[in-house]
Amino acid sequence: MPRPPAILQVLPALVSGGVERGTVEIAEAIAGAGWRALVASAGGPLAAQVERVGGVHVTLPLDTKSPPAIWHNAARIAALARAEEVAIIHARSRGPAWSGLIAARRTGARFVTTYHGAYNEGVPGKRLYNSVMARGERVIAISRFIAELIEARHGTPRERIRLIPRGVDPRRFDPASVAPARVLAQREAWGAAPADKVVLLPGRLTRWKGQMVLVEALARLPGAIGVLAGGGNDAFAQALQDRAVQLGLDARLVLAGHVEALDVALLAADVVVHASTDPEAFGRTVIEAQAMARPVVASDLGGPRETVEEGVTGWRVAPGDPAALAATLARVLAMPEGERAAVGARARQAVLARYSTQAMQAATLAVYRELLP
Structure with a gap:
């Protein structure tokens, strides 16, 4: 019997914040669909929540913007992707996204990004660094404002962009x-x-x-x-x-x-x-x-x-x-x-x-x- 598809989400850490909570919520959905939910990060309090919702957390030093570290992390993600037969790498932050993009190209995994911020461009080279978030085969925009920014700033074709607003859990907020x-x-x-x-x-x-x-x-x-x-x-x-x-x-x-x-x-x-x-x-x-x-x-x-x-x-x-x-x-x-x-x-x-x-x-x-x- 073939293994269920594995989806790997990558982000710097799981301390707190909307990106981190969204990662846990999508891990819950992946597990609920009968697939394998993997999350790689440098860890944090929310790593235990990934496990509680049916996912698996893998600790990797992804909380870095250093080019050499990004390159080394690409090898680590690629090794994980091969071992777990990862079908999709879903990147949620820029440093891990560069590592994830390289790993996806090495392993044949599909590559998805969620464009979570307006990301300032105040220093030389910043647009290039930010652009990885628009390089997914599918780019999830969390608002119409962000969808329009992606298209205007990076020239990402509209057919690759998917508008998925953030959500609130009505069970928790009632x-x-x-x-x-x-x-x-x-x-x-x-x-x-x-x-x-x-x-x-x-x-x-x-x-x-x-x-x-x-x-x-x-x-x-x-x-x-x-x-x-x-x-x-x-x-x-x-x-x-x-x-x-x-x-x-x-x-x-x-x-x-x-x-x-x-x-x-x-x-x-x-x-x-x-x-x-x-x-x-x-x-x-x-x-x-x-x-x-x-x-x-x-x-x-x-x-x-x-x-x-x-x-x-x-x-x-x-x-x-x-x-x-x-x-x-x-x-x-x-x-x-x-x-x-x-x-x-x-x-x-x-x-x-x-x-x-x-x-x-x-x-x-x-x-x-x-x-x-």
Whole structure:
């Protein structure tokens, strides 16, 4: 009997983030289809989740951009592909993608990429380095914004591009599954009284994610509590705290760090903010908030233009403009609770219809089937 097809996903590591969670979700779908799900990375906490969903994790030193290391990793991936009779190598990040492309050419495996970011081109040679993500026999774009970027920047033929938006798991992000006591406890942990308005920005602490924009906006929102949920740059965290002190709102700013129960945190907020100042390839936290029926105010650029319908499933504001963000937040927070809830309900229905994990998994399996013998 022939072995079931093996699909190998390659990425730098499995620590945290949307790329990493998507890798686990696709490993689950591959295993569920009766195929063999392999994931190669330098490891991390999510490696155990790959195993739990029926996949196999192989530890390789793929968390590097060094050309010699990329070349050596190509040999390692090729050896793994031969040993496991890998049919498809699916690359999710640039360094591992170069290794995976070389390995695919050496072994005859088919090559798929997912183009996860807008990838800046600020230094010489960067476009060439980025171009590997457009060299798949099938190139998965995670938004229309990214599909258009791939075509314009790299000249990738449209027939090789497959638009597969990121998905949210409605089993994990379901308002009905969260006990009210957990929501109350979360708000109390943030120092918010029942009548206080809480504005939540989920995302790692890095300047382009717009946390400073929200801090500046809070100065124009008397009484509102701002919560920044995410770990990351300690120096930037200190800069946020220092600016809050200068503006006299340090008592109204909470740096919550990494939040494990994001569904609870989202439900504990009155409004969720996406304030990125650079274009997001997709913006997964937006659909997670919408899945929890939360009103969302998002930057009007990149992926959120596709997931936030103005005035229907949320609102969009000019990026990097604290005054515009504050004005929109003030208007949303002043709405009757029933009107905000109606926006949240419409947002959840839109996510369930268009942006579920199951839809993402099914569409990705369909791409694999195009290439399997």
